[in-house]
Amino acid sequence: MQHVSHPSIIVVAALYFAVVVAISVWATRRTKTASDFFVAGHGIGLVALTVASVSTSVSGFAFIGGPGLIYSIGLGAMYIVLPASVTNVMGAWVLAKRMRLLGEARQLMTVPDAIGARYRSPLAQGLSGVAILIGIIGYMATNALAMGVVIDAIFGVGMGWGIWIGMGVTLAYSVAGGILAGIYVDVFQGTLMAAASVLVFAAVLKVGGGLAGISAPIMTADPAFLGPWGKITPLAALSFFFVFGLGSLGQPQGVHKYYMLKDPLQLRWYPLLKTLGLILVLLLYFGVGVGVKSLVARGALAPLSAPDAATPTFLLRFTPVLLAALVFSGVAAATMSAVNSFINIAAAVVTHDLPVAFGRTIGNELKWGRISTAVLAIAAALLAQVSGTMVAFLGIFGWGLFASTLVPALAIGLNWEGATREGAIASISTGLVVTLVAETLAFRKLYTLPAGVTVSGLSLVLSVLVFFAVSWLTRARAEAQIDPDVRMVMAV
């Protein structure tokens, strides 16, 4: 990413970090138990939860990588975000109520907790915890790297220091305030991101002469860009929609938040508010990607040296410096927010789910949660610094791994009494093995899947089919594997 150092941008970014620190000090005073640390004491209000959830959903990718992807492959990149029109309400019907009620009945704190409770199976809980941990290691390392890149771009401190500064700030509020600090930092950041996104989209329309004015030069220079699949195959575009649509039901950073809502009856307005919030935040994704392509097509901008330069180039050339500062600070904060969320989930796996899988419990989960948070954050920062291309490899399969290991066992299993423990374990194992083997083969260039087939799509559909097949084969055991209170949660 190019350097964007400018006094106004540095001042705004410094103010941004100061607010984050102030929120974490406030949250620390309110974090007294493991439940406070991991699920905010089941006490977050509707608006705060919605804004925080939007903020966690998009990460820095929506502001930098996403517009760059549209610039390079056209509308095909929209299939990553188009499912947002259904995913939030789908998550509400399929998971939100049941997860929140399981939290109510059993005081559950983690996503693997729900799987363990559903199937009365520490093994299924532990396996899903392992899958989450593997996915999160990659996500955290890539986000740590992204933090380093963005902080270096703003402050000019070098990427290595950028990683440690970003991780240091994140670590401070993650260890002290846990998810409570994360939620309220996300609220602050999500509000600014939405406002900045709308303003940038308005700037794109103004510079481009409206959407028709933006489309016209592209239709002359490169009509395939605005084709329904952009520059990728229909199979690849539809595969994106499948993985980012159905796969959204397995993303722990989103699903985990259902536990935190104070009053389950407030879920009524959650999907509507979250969908509207996401649309606002994603305006920048679409607008800058298409807008910069149009500016290049009509000769107002030179072709970009790298797709990721789309957002910085547009902001620095066509928007007021204060707006650019808000977006750059928002990107830094978005990566920090993603790291906070993932660290918290990973710490819960380490201190809660894995011990449960081995039939043990840890005495002081709050203390050990804080310790494992610090260890995981340092490990992610080290991994981001020393492992080079390995980080990119670890980062690419996180979404697909979560989808293939959690969607069948969690999303379908919580809504189908006929699902069995054996089906859940088989599907989680299928998702893990297919994803890890296929991604490793592709990374080492030993085997590449045909055009249009993604590892994440393939592993998701296979794990769904394995889940149904094994559950059907072992259907005689299904009835006895559900506790009465869990059955009640599944029935309402």
Add this chain to the structure above:
Amino acid sequence: MTKRIALAAMVLAALAIAAAYASAFLPGGAPGWAPWLMALGIPTTLVAVMVLGAARNGRIGRLALPFAFSFCVLAAGFCLAVALPEDAGAGAPLYLGLPLRAAIVIYGIGLFPIVVLPIAYALTFGEQTLNAADLERVRLAGEAWAREKAGAARHPVAENPASAVAAEAVPALPGARA
């Protein structure tokens, strides 16, 4: 019955998507029918899983209409994107600023469902999703389970020995199997 249909639809849709992926391994790449399988399989999967989640006592009530609408919008959007001829380039007419097929995808698939589904969710929330009475039943069930677990810990006889007792202690939901 509704859940069975949703599950069957989900299995068939997953098989269709798997077949589309498998076809890409054929010599010469994915044939022309592969995107059609995806275009129909994806909306089926998404709507089926929503039906599965929304079904209560085996029924989806007033939600049938929004679910049918969403399936039609998604399936029609994908199928039109596959079927319509390419846009004409520089002289192509624009619809709300985009060429036809792009407009179908962005406005149809990306925006239409938003107008219907979250509002349907909110309007049917009390009857179809959750109300105060449901919440109370779940709390009682949780307390019964906790008592059962505490009892089992004091008198460990067999795995989960008091499940039947707890099941009887929980007030049944009308139509539920508990």
